[in-house]
Amino acid sequence: MTGVSTYNVTPMKATIYFNKIQFFCFEEQRLLPGEQIDMPVFFYIDPEFETDARMDGINNLILSYIFFKVSEE
Template identity: 40%
Template sequence: MATQPLQQRNKRTGLIMLAFAVGMLGLGYAAVPLYDLFCRVTGFGGTTQRASDSDASLAERLAASGATRDIVIRFDANVARNMPWDFRPEQATDKIAIGSRDQAIYLARNTGPEPIVGSASFNVFPNEAGKYFSKVQCFCFTEQRLEPGQEVRMPVVYYVDPAILDDPLVEDLDSITLSYTFHRKVEDES
């Protein structure tokens, strides 16, 4: 008779452990999207913001209605070791008014003997400026396929949110670096 309560406790403990394991598995799958959301909301690690045309227009109106200042944007380009591409900004720096929309062009050329699909990771330095650096259009939003010898011009349409002027951590910032690194698509690796 004493085995009945013991079996019930073992069954209950087993179910609790199973629920815990399933919960941990679920958290494991949710970790990447949750971390990505956290970075996009806070600008953590230099993560930039993704903005719509209407967001950019609002920033331009806000900048036009109040005092603004210029800021220098530096453009950086890198490729992973297994990526036979030449990748560089068309222009190394640009000076823009905070709140105004601007465009930068990056150039990429496949120097390898086969088609390659790549995707760009990005960040902003200093990290604290990430939540104020907004991209309206970017080649980094999609994968890029280049044939052997093919060269493309890839635009980035961006603005710096005027709210940066009210943040004591970065209000006196005079330059921001936008950096991209192209990586070979994992399924495309030879």
């Protein structure tokens, strides 16, 4: 199976401070039946997050992703 992923960060207003360095979503992933692989995620939160008054009350960021099958011809 070949698939691709999309990601989401919540709360949405904090996404401006979420910086991706390496993320498996950048490329299609090929998985064989029963295969297990590591899918790297490297990111950082911009330090300005701490001083932005709009981020007051945000104590957690949630990173989620969905893996979609790419049609194979």
